[in-house]
Amino acid sequence: MKIIVVGTGFVGLTHAAVLSESGHKVYAYDIDKEKIDAYNSGKREKIERYVHEPGLASIIQDTLNRYLFFVDNIEDIIEGTQAIFLCLPTPPNLDGSTDLSYYKNAVHLLGERLAKRTDQERVVLINKSTVPVGTARMLQGILDEHAVPNFGVASNPEFLPEGDAVERSRKPDRIVVGADTEKDFAILRRTYSRFVNHVRISYIETTPETAESIKYVANTLLLTYISFWNGVGARLGETLDNLDMEDLKRGVTSDSRISKWGSYVSNGAGGSCFGKDIQSLIYQLRSRHQPTELLEQVYHINEFQKKYLVDRAINEAGFNFNNKTVALLGLAFKKQTNDMRDSSSLVVVERLLSHGVKSIRAYDPLATEEAKHYFDPNKNSLFDKISYHDSVHSALEGSDALFITTDWEEFRALADTIQDSVKPPYLVIDGRRMIVNYRSLIVAGYTYLAVGSKL
Template identity: 40%
Template structure:
């Protein structure tokens, strides 16, 4: 099939590359000439494992086109994916200006039946607005206004695992309009996604508004689980419980499961913060208050500062003269995405308190520099106290403590002996609970996790072992006496 993808951001690029990998011919449109030049040269402007190889392969096969030519893009694809950004407005609602402009360009240039697919995360009712915009453009050109149909096909991609998620999806959600054009569009989408349903049907067909709400509801549920577990972890700190034991205890319930029950420094990225806020605004616009969703946001904002609170408890409010090594900048591993990353909150707060920071991330340092420079625009002089290091041990050299902000695999099993020698003081603040507390303490470190505690033998255990040995000795003596008296035979 011939496909057009409008927007070569995270969602658009993964969508276009993966559809080309299935044998479709895909035209990817973006108005950023610099980005298009990078893509045509075989480069990738974002970090996503496996994406570069797919793009290179399909460019070579001639199944991928990258261009800034709007009219050519609209003319090319029978299916037009809108995959542009929907950044949060000042009030937290989704900004639809890019989506509606894409729809406007489709209406201005289309010359035959088109299926227009909203791939961007958009508020409920956006399909109606896209329909209105395209219909008005067709009317302006004196063309039939029913010669297209709008589909809602939300993405469910995890950054760092997007290729796997697209190629082997848990579900494919298709929201279509209940008219003749909608039925034709639904059938075209069925054909497009047929290769993903060979083993079993993964597609859920529904009305457009239900599909739009499904995306927000899914992200809000996952964000809720994270914030819930962070609250329980903070309570575990106070009570002296271990959140990892609690996680295993509740996760074993099949009604709950283990996914998204890991405590840490809060969620970030391009989806959860934006979508949770937008869902609350959608409800507010319709006279509803989502109290639970607002609480999820509040807990997450609090949690982003949890390591700073632990550091203040350890060193005091004035951190002048202290140096902290920070491992991990991206909001999660296997991505360079710094949007809403908790590390940004921690870095700003520590710098504001006079600390020096030596930071390392395997892939996100370029994006981190850009993001943090923006965060510190009101106090740029403090950026002198922030340095970036390609080598994690170099970043640790002379630091008063190590902070773990992203759970990269390369951080999980460092040479603790070398790390201890590099640090000025053997202190670890584990913001992602990637280490076993007892293991770290046995290595001679002071450890502070999120709701974690080291297992310590109860004080009565030595007495218990003594009592056990006494009983065993007495039992052996009784058996020996009985044998010598002929009461038992060997």
């Protein structure tokens, strides 16, 4: 099949690459010419500057210019295309509603061009982005405005988790396709032929509105699990004597009805999706005059978790951040990615700076370049206080406290590195309960403050 993927960010690039492995001819289009040039170079470091996902650069190198083509101009590739996937940004507006301007711009351009094509074969435009319920209908309206002949619209939401995007795109739990006609379902079945009738993958065909809703319900339910543990488990662990958080988790999740995923306490879930999707669902339900208390609490608990550990350090550990040097371990919103969108580290940096720290010594195995864009001293001179280091050891040098914000596996064995690098009195703030051997730190005189535990 000839397929176009519009938008080559995390979702679009992964989707295009994995589709090209199936032997489709995939044209990945983006308005960002620098990105397209980087992907076309076939060079790992250039590709990973934009999307760092295990295995992704290798697929691109294997299929580039044979099954996978990167273009910054849509004009010449429309003819003969059967499926066009829209993988565009859908950021939140200030009121929580979804900004669909990227969508509309892209769809108008496609509409103009599709109206002029000569082949007149059936083409389906498919929403892969997370879009409010009703967006497939909107798409249909725009294409009708342009008098596009012989087209269908579909919703095929993406569920990939960052950090494991390739593996989970190759072996998804489910494929959800919402469309109106058998012709369009048939095109999607061909696109995903290796997943249809698969013993382990649920291939679900439904209405566009149901498909759009599935994505919002699934994402907000995942955030609800996380916020449940943060709102209940962390609160118990931080106020009860003698509560063992690991035993609590094991005891609760040994029940097969209870999800193991999300059953942990943390400094909040970041990433580009959870926050914006729950805000969008709240907005969509409010627009239908429905109560939204549950979702609002889930959202607020998650935001609270990102910021409250700095307050605990001050109030419980009696630590004064003024003029202190803090090592910040982790910048990405989770391990295995360089993505910092909505990362807890953004909130922590803001809080540390507002409490007058002298300097922040940051370390992240992947996200340093990304961080330099977020913490650009030209935007805020306080960001001058941040320096970047290429190891934990180097970040710890001369620090008075450390803050773990990301769950990088290498942080599990930190107890020894800390004792080699810095001496008590010293405050360790563990936002992910990463340090396995934390008791040795306490015995050696360090102050250890972890999410979900009393000091």
